[in-house]
Amino acid sequence: MNILVCISNVPDTTTKVKFTDNHTRLDTAGIQWVINPWDELSLTRALELKDDASTGVKQVSVAHVGPASAEPTIRKALAIGADSAYRVNMEPADSYQVAAALAEVVKAGQFDIILCGIESSDYNGSNVGSMLAEFLDLPSVSAISNLKVEGGHLSITREIDGGKEVVTVPSPFVGIVQKGIAKEPRIAAMRGIMMARSKPITVVEAPDAEALSSFVAYEPPQPRAACKFIDPDNAGQLIELLQNEAKVI
Amino acid sequence: MSVIIYAENWDGKFKKLTFELASYGAKVAEMLGTSLVAVSIGKVEESELKELGKYGVQKVVATDHELLRPLDSKAYTSLIAQVAQKEDAKVIVMASNNAGKSIAPRLSVKMKAALGSGVNKLPLSTEPFVVSKKVFSGNAFAHLSLNTEVKIITLMQNSFDLVAKPVEPEIEQFSVKLDAADVKTQVKEVQKHDGKMLLTDAEIVISGGRGMKSAENWQPILELAELLNAATACSRPVSDEGWRPHEEHTGQTGKIIAPNLYFAIGISGATQHLAGVSSSKYIVAINSDKSAPIFEAAQYGIVGDAMKVLPKLVEAVKEIKTK
Ligand SMILES: Cc1cc2nc3c(=O)[nH]c(=O)nc-3n(C[C@H](O)[C@H](O)[C@H](O)COP(=O)(O)OP(=O)(O)OC[C@H]3O[C@@H](n4cnc5c(N)ncnc54)[C@H](O)[C@@H]3O)c2cc1C
Ligand SMILES: Cc1cc2nc3c(=O)[nH]c(=O)nc-3n(C[C@H](O)[C@H](O)[C@H](O)COP(=O)(O)OP(=O)(O)OC[C@H]3O[C@@H](n4cnc5c(N)ncnc54)[C@H](O)[C@@H]3O)c2cc1C
Numbered sequence: 001m002n003i004l005v006c007i008s009n010v011p012d013t014t015t016k017v018k019f020t021d022n023h024t025r026l027d028t029a030g031i032q033w034v035i036n037p038w039d040e041l042s043l044t045r046a047l048e049l050k051d052d053a054s055t056g057v058k059q060v061s062v063a064h065v066g067p068a069s070a071e072p073t074i075r076k077a078l079a080i081g082a083d084s085a086y087r088v089n090m091e092p093a094d095s096y097q098v099a100a101a102l103a104e105v106v107k108a109g110q111f112d113i114i115l116c117g118i119e120s121s122d123y124n125g126s127n128v129g130s131m132l133a134e135f136l137d138l139p140s141v142s143a144i145s146n147l148k149v150e151g152g153h154l155s156i157t158r159e160i161d162g163g164k165e166v167v168t169v170p171s172p173f174v175g176i177v178q179k180g181i182a183k184e185p186r187i188a189a190m191r192g193i194m195m196a197r198s199k200p201i202t203v204v205e206a207p208d209a210e211a212l213s214s215f216v217a218y219e220p221p222q223p224r225a226a227c228k229f230i231d232p233d234n235a236g237q238l239i240e241l242l243q244n245e246a247k248v249i
Numbered sequence: 250m251s252v253i254i255y256a257e258n259w260d261g262k263f264k265k266l267t268f269e270l271a272s273y274g275a276k277v278a279e280m281l282g283t284s285l286v287a288v289s290i291g292k293v294e295e296s297e298l299k300e301l302g303k304y305g306v307q308k309v310v311a312t313d314h315e316l317l318r319p320l321d322s323k324a325y326t327s328l329i330a331q332v333a334q335k336e337d338a339k340v341i342v343m344a345s346n347n348a349g350k351s352i353a354p355r356l357s358v359k360m361k362a363a364l365g366s367g368v369n370k371l372p373l374s375t376e377p378f379v380v381s382k383k384v385f386s387g388n389a390f391a392h393l394s395l396n397t398e399v400k401i402i403t404l405m406q407n408s409f410d411l412v413a414k415p416v417e418p419e420i421e422q423f424s425v426k427l428d429a430a431d432v433k434t435q436v437k438e439v440q441k442h443d444g445k446m447l448l449t450d451a452e453i454v455i456s457g458g459r460g461m462k463s464a465e466n467w468q469p470i471l472e473l474a475e476l477l478n479a480a481t482a483c484s485r486p487v488s489d490e491g492w493r494p495h496e497e498h499t500g501q502t503g504k505i506i507a508p509n510l511y512f513a514i515g516i517s518g519a520t521q522h523l524a525g526v527s528s529s530k531y532i533v534a535i536n537s538d539k540s541a542p543i544f545e546a547a548q549y550g551i552v553g554d555a556m557k558v559l560p561k562l563v564e565a566v567k568e569i570k571t572k
Contacts, residue, residue: 017385121386125366130354139433142351163441167434212363217392227544232553236565246531248510
């Protein structure tokens, strides 16, 4: 069984995002790029499954759609433990293009489990995983909080409104992961970093899929009104304000 | 030509969220000079379907099939695509929730229709069709142009007010042909916490952080939540410590919510926490440290010890409830 983990390359969560060219483009100066936190967790889970010989997971690969400048992030995934990597060489403009490109990687390989994160922390789309499944005409399971392989079968826990469900699907399938999939992200050890240098990154040509949408401008969030402070000894006044001023209770 | 909403139901009933979508859809239909159609999937009584008419739905296309009882994103997508074609839909609107997030992207690929997900207000323009959405975990909003003939939108919860627009809707039963082989997901086991207010549905959320010090100290938060019909939430360290269940963790790596009112109690206001709650209409912060960053995100604040402030809030709420 082989697993493909799709990884998005995103600004570190503490980065102050800024825009240039009259608010039409992300200013990449000074940005620290990292693996999208969810993708780090799904990579961790994939490696845990590979470590357990009873699962029959043999290979864990990662795929990224982006230009060569993303290679440090891909190398990091290899250092954490992925066996090989694919990079589709393009600057995607929307999630549709990303999914179309990932579909080419999946078609050319032999993957049983394809994992995506629930959301990329840059464009907050929550789109790519389900789009990829539709491109490939594969089943998908969303909001996965646990993934097990037992006796060659998949056992998946997914979150539903107000609870959880344990489901099975035939492989190959696309899994969209969320909290719970792994506890802590695995970090690269020195040995992993050394080994990553010689692991292969296969560069794939961009498919000719056009973007369907375009980001035309950005704006900072509306500044919120300054905080109104209420005397702690008279805390009840807060409730009155919420009722009569904000009108939310 | 039409605008279509996917009117999701929960055990045969619609929620406020469904009516928000209808109100939004009615407005978009007005902008485009066309009519509003709702698609309903599952067992819903005709009287309930008619409720959609209160918010401007002119026609309801209803379908029920036992194979469609559990959500299967592939089967739902193919069904909604059929209705969209039949009704010549120009814009399809869904909620930005579990169901919407698993159907809309598939529909986008199937219909080759541009998708704007997590949209927070009415389209900024219709020619070109530009929507606004949160990006970079709430640190910015983007204007996204949807460049195909058919457009799909998923709408953030609580981002559009209900607008009454009563009409008598036409109800059409739509039958689908489905094969058991089309439905791939098999459910083996279900665990539901019944009766609990869902975090993602709640209009008021009371959330505690590490400043609450221990699981035992949660009592006044639970009491306040009960009184206000609110859901409870927490910061990540709190669920990591096991003081509260994991489902309650909000933030970048937890739940992303947008209630009308969010109480952040003993929460410092780290960017990763705010990423999950910054779309709340009002944030109330209670923190003993006057310089905690949460006060920059809040509209109302109390600087003080949560354990002293909370009982006073409970009292004050009891008072207004008895009035
Ligand atoms: C220079 C540059 C500029 C870009 N400009 C834009 C832009 O203006 N607008 C825009 O929408 N996008 C842009 N992108 C692409 C962007 O980084 C995202 O990859 C893409 O938009 C998907 O974002 P999303 O929020 O929809 O992803 P989501 O659907 O939220 O992502 C969910 C999951 O999909 C997978 N995934 C997402 N992106 C990738 C990827 N690139 N490679 C592999 N797996 C992935 C991951 O598993 C992720 O957890 C740009 C990329 C580059 C390199
Ligand atoms: C990749 C990544 C992802 C993350 N994702 C998330 C996420 O999704 N959600 C999340 O919450 N965090 C997340 N974090 C962690 C985040 O950075 C913060 O560490 C966390 O939010 C802090 O939780 P807190 O505010 O409860 O605790 P603290 O930061 O310890 O704050 C406790 C607050 O309580 C106040 N306090 C103390 N005593 C009292 C009292 N008696 N009365 C009132 N106030 C009091 C203090 O002044 C302080 O402000 C993430 C971190 C990383 C690196």
